[in-house]
Amino acid sequence: MRLVLAGFGVVGQSFAELLAHKQKELASTYGLVPRIVAIVDSTGSVTDERGLDVGKIVRSKRGRGSVRTSGEKRTTAEIIRQTEADVMVETTPTDFRTGEPGLGHIRAAFISKKSVITCNKGPLGVAFHALGELARHNSVQFRYSGAVGGGTPILDFGRTCSTGDEITKVTGILNGTCNYILTKMEQDGLGFAEALVLAQKEGYAETDPSLDINGFDTAVKLVIIANHLGLSRDTVRDVAVKGIADISPGEVARAASKGRALRLLATAGEALSVAPALIARDDPLCISGPLNAVKFHCRYSGPKVIVGKGAGGPETASSLLRDLIEIRGSMAGGSTP
C-alpha cells in the first residue's frame, strides 16, 4: 500500500517509525505492506516511488531541520494530487479557524482518489460533513481516530456504544493541559497562573497555551465527537465556550470540600457547550492529571466511560496505524481479524 505523508513533525515521524518497527507483524497479521512514497511538510518534500528510506529522512529532519533532499517546485497540494498512492496521512499543524493547510491537503487527496487518515482537528472542526461527502463522492475512505484522544480510541468506542443502543448525551474532559492545571490547583493549592507555569515546565502546555485554556481545543474535539456519532451537525462556531483562566483557588477548594472537583467539561446534549463544571469525586469521569475521559450516556446500557492519554507522538501514531489497518481490511473486502 502506497502512502503520502503530509506533515512530518513529532506525530508524522512517530508514525513512520512505527510502520518500520512493526513491518513484519503488519505483513503477517494484516497482509499490510506499507510503502511511503512521498513526504511533504513546511520544510520541503522528498519523493521516491520505490519507497523512501524513512530513517534517513528522520535524521535529516532532526539534524538539518528539513526533509528536503531534492529540488521541488510543485506545491504540496500538487505533490499530493500527482503522486500515485492509496492513502494520504495528514498530520500538519492545526489551524482552528481556517482548517488550513490540512483542509486543502485532504481535498487534494480525495479529488485524486486517495483515502485519508488524519489527526488534524482543524479541517474536521470547520468542514466535517463537506469532507465526508467528498470522500463518499470519490469512493475513498476518511478516518480520523487520532484527532480526538490521541491513542485512546474515543471515536471508535462511541460508535461501538451506539450499535444496538442509543447515545443520548456525551460528556467529556477533552484537554489534558486544562485537567493538569485544575488538578494542580486542587492538590497543591496553586493559583491558575502558577499551575500554568508548572504545566509548561512539565511539557503539558505549549508556550502559547491560549487554545487549550480558553476551551477552544476542547470545543473542536466535541464537534468531532458529536458529528462522528450523528448527534449534531454543528461546527466549532456553534459551540458555547468558556475556558478556565478565571477560576480562582477558592472555587477549587470549595468544590473539594464538598467531595467534588472543578473540571473543564464538554457536553453534547441538546446543544454543544464547553464550560467549567463540578463533578462528583467518585464519578469515573472525574480524572486527575493530564488525561482525557469521555462518558457516553446510553439509553439501554447506561453510562460508559473511557479514560486515557489524550496526546503524544507514539500514542497518536498508534491511532493512525489502527486507521490504516482498517482501511486495508475494508479494501480487502473483509473485516479486520
Add this chain to the structure above:
Amino acid sequence: MRLVLAGFGVVGQSFAELLAHKQKELASTYGLVPRIVAIVDSTGSVTDERGLDVGKIVRSKRGRGSVRTSGEKRTTAEIIRQTEADVMVETTPTDFRTGEPGLGHIRAAFISKKSVITCNKGPLGVAFHALGELARHNSVQFRYSGAVGGGTPILDFGRTCSTGDEITKVTGILNGTCNYILTKMEQDGLGFAEALVLAQKEGYAETDPSLDINGFDTAVKLVIIANHLGLSRDTVRDVAVKGIADISPGEVARAASKGRALRLLATAGEALSVAPALIARDDPLCISGPLNAVKFHCRYSGPKVIVGKGAGGPETASSLLRDLIEIRGSMAGGSTP
C-alpha cells in the same frame, strides 16, 4: 433473520423486548429483520416458524412461570438442531464447573450451522478454544460480548486497543458485587458480613453470593478477556484465585488512610490471577460502587480504562443486539455502518 432463543430469564426476555421495541430502526438502519422462531428454557419450549408473539410468551413466563404453550417431547439440543434458523442466542444460567447446559446448546447450534450469540460465561470459561474451532469448522460466527461487562463493550474495546498497538497486560475490576461490598466497607466502616447483607438488600448480590465473593466469577471473566485478546489459552482452572471474604475493616481503613483503596483485582500478565490489591485513589481503575472497570496496558499508546455497569437485563440485552447487528453486517459481506 431467524433466531432461536435458549434461555428466557431476565436477559432473554429483555433481548426479545428490545428487538420488538427497535423493530423499525433495525430494519431501516441495518437491514435487520429478526424473527424469533423458537424459545426454549428449563420450563418448556414454544416454536412457530412464522415468528413467535414475544409479548404473549413474556406474559406466559411471568404469569404462569413457563414459556410452554404446546406439547414438546424433544430435548433442548434437539430443538436447537432441528429448528431452521440463522442464529441461536444462549442466555441460560451459568455453571462455572461444567459449562452446561450452555455448552451443549452451543455445540448443537454450531453442528447445525447456526451462528451463536451468548452472554453465558460458563461455556467460555471451560472450552473457549474448542468452541471457537467448532464455529470456524462449521463456517458460522461466535459472539459473546455480553459475557463480560454486561452492556459495557469491554471485549470489543480490548480488540480495538490491540489493533495497531499491543496489549502487554490487562488489569480489571470485574465483579460489581465485590466492588459494592468493598466500597461500603470503606465509606461506611462496615464489616464484610454487614456490607454483604446490604448488597443483598440492594439487589447487588445473589442469595448465594459465593461465586462472586470467592473470586470465581471474576476469574471466569478474566479467562474470557485473556483468551479473546490472545494473551493466554488458560481455562478457569489455571487461574490463581483469592476472594474478599477475609478482608477486615481495619485493612480497608489502613488503605484509605494512605490514599489507596482495596479492590478485587484481576490481572492477565505473565499468568492469570485474581486477588485483593491496593489501588491508588486517583487511578482511573479505582471505581466505587457496583461497577466494572478494565485497564488495557498498551505498548505504544499507554494505559486505557473502560468503566461501566457490569450486569443487568436491558444492559446485557444491548450487547446481544450489538452482536446480532455485527453478524448481520458480516453476512451481508460488509462492515456495519
